[in-house]
Amino acid sequence: MRTTDMPTIVSPTETIMCHKCGALNRAPSGRALSAGKCGKCSASLATPHPVDIDDAKLSRLQARDEGTFIIDVWAPWCGPCRMMAPAYDAAATSFVDRVRLFxxxxxxNQxxxxxxxxxxxxxxxxxxxxxxxxxxxxxQTGPALNRWISSAISLA
Known part of the structure; x- marks a missing residue:
């Protein structure tokens, strides 16, 4: 069989926005995020720590990003927000290869x-x-937060 007669296998891809520079990247679906790097700035596509975003980055994420991500909308004066922050930080590490946390x-950003x-x-x-x-x-804290994230990212 000639190589031109071989079937072409195309892996599904998704567009993922780099959290550092905002560039859009094509990445194979289902592949570990830490295995991918931004084509523009070479930053990892994974977020081992939650990344702060603003109105512009949120708008770009919503419009162009096809990957899996979670946004924690919080306020500095909010006690429950401060209480949840350490668990959200830990979740970023636990889910680093499957979901990005912002x-x-x-x-x-009203x-x-x-x-x-x-x-x-x-x-x-x-x-x-x-x-x-x-x-x-x-x-959400500890196991409850991890269960919610697992459930949310498994939804189609």
Missing amino acids: RLNSDE ASAASLGIRGVPTLIAYRGGRQVAHQSGA
């Missing part, structure tokens, strides 16, 4: 908080395949 300060329909903080919002798949208001 933080959006609702006080500094337009985004309003467009997301945030009525209270903290609020977690999960995206997969370019669409919102889960929404959870209220603080």
